[in-house]
Amino acid sequence: MTRKATRKTKPASVEGLPADWRKQAKALRRYGGETPATAIERCADDLEATLVERDETTFSLVEAARESGYTATHLGRLVRDGKIPNAGRPNAPRIARRHLPRKAPAEAPLAEEPGPRERSNTQIVQSIIQRGME
Known part of the structure; x- marks a missing residue:
């Protein structure tokens, strides 16, 4: 008889892990x-406390600028203007991490010269010959 593999669902985020771990602890107790259930609950408590502490961390405007990508x-x-709480x-002013806006990372500009993988074998050989002559 073969057992059907059960697919575990991934938590939506790190913030969702403590709740998931508490469900697992409840199942273990049953x-x-x-x-192990007590150990998992302690881990959930520790992670939750760390997340709260992380979100409560505040930054000066200069530090917040480095962290967020905004000036x-x-x-x-x-x-x-009251759009972010002080x-x-x-x-x-200081900004709590949980209120810090995040600038989307800029896309890398397109290269003007072809990269190594975009060169033909002939171009690679010619480049090696030219560098050898320099």
């Missing part, structure tokens, strides 16, 4: 696995 001036304007004091 089958008498008290010790410090732009981030300062967003705080001033996690600091008046005239000394």
Whole structure:
């Protein structure tokens, strides 16, 4: 008799792991696995605390600019306009990581010269001959 493989679903994100782990702990307890269930719950608690701490981390505008990809001036304007909550004091704004906007990474520009994989064998040989003569 063959067993049908069950497909585990991946958590939607790291933030979803503690809830998934608690479900696993509950299932383990149903089958008498008290010790591993307790260990998994402790891991879930630790991860949850780490995530909260990470989200509560605050940055100066300069640090936030490095982290987000936006300029410090732009981030300062967003705080001033109330679009991002100020996690600091008046005239000394700070931005919590959880409120930090993220700039989409810029796409790499197209290369003007062909890369090594785009060159023909003849071009590669000619390049080697020219470099050898230099």
